[in-house]
Amino acid sequence: MSRARHLLAVLVFGVAFGYVEAAVVFYLRRLLDYHADYSVVGKHVYLDLGFIAFLTPDRPVLGTDVVTQAEIAREAATIVMLAAVAYLAARGFWRRVAAFLVAFAAWDIAYYVWLHVLTGWPARLTDLDVYFLIPVTWVGPVATPLVICTLMLVGGAWWYLRGEPRGELSGELSGELRGELRGREADR
Structure with a gap:
């Protein structure tokens, strides 16, 4: 299979898995009677960059320690x-x-799209979300992961599809490195 087809399979998996993730969140919100408005207050804020904050919340994010x-x-x-x-x-x-x-x-990206389709949330790119809980809680507006993931998607696809680096420069550098290592061994 060609590299482009492998990449397409990875994309299809990602979009489908995004739906699974959105469905899980949809179920959790329904079962826990949880509404989309997060009010995460940091007991300890490790780093706040304005567009993302890393913190330990003052209470379990999902209601109980067991669910969290x-x-x-x-x-x-x-x-x-x-x-x-x-x-x-x-x-x-x-x-x-x-x-x-x-x-x-x-x-x-698919997670946010499917979650919006299923629940109407996020309504705006500025809506607050909890991105991850590992190793601490990551919090910020929905726009942050969408921008970062768009860059990851474009950069990752380019990187995946491009050929292996070849050419004079990479050959020269690897040759110089081998020569340097041999020279160091001879000096011992």
């Missing part, structure tokens, strides 16, 4: 699944990193 811990485990499983798809979609470490960026970005 289950969500943290689900988030970890999501990352593992995206990494597994990236691993299967590419050969070589850097191309797998690119595939992961594409899978993650497609998943996250």
Whole structure:
């Protein structure tokens, strides 16, 4: 299969997985009678950049510690699944990193699109959201992950589809590095 078809498969997986994620959030909100307006107050704010803040909330984000811990485990499983798809979609470490960026970005963008379709939320790009709970709670406007993931999607796709670096410059640099290492061994 061509590299472009592998990338298309990664994109399709990301969009479908984004729907699964949105459906889970839809169910949780219905079951917990949870409305979309987050009011996360930081007990300890580690870093606040204005467009994203990393903090420890003053109470469990999802109502109880048990539900919050289950969500943290689900988030970890999501990352593992995206990494597994990236691993299967590419050969070589850097191309797998690119595939992961594409899978993650497609998943996250699709999540917000599907969540809006299912619930009407987010209504605005400035709506506050909790992005992740690992290793601490990440909070900010919806626009932040959408902008970052758009860059990840474009950059990751370009990186994934481009050929392996070749040419005089990379050959010269690797040759110089080999010569330098040999010279150091001779000096010992």
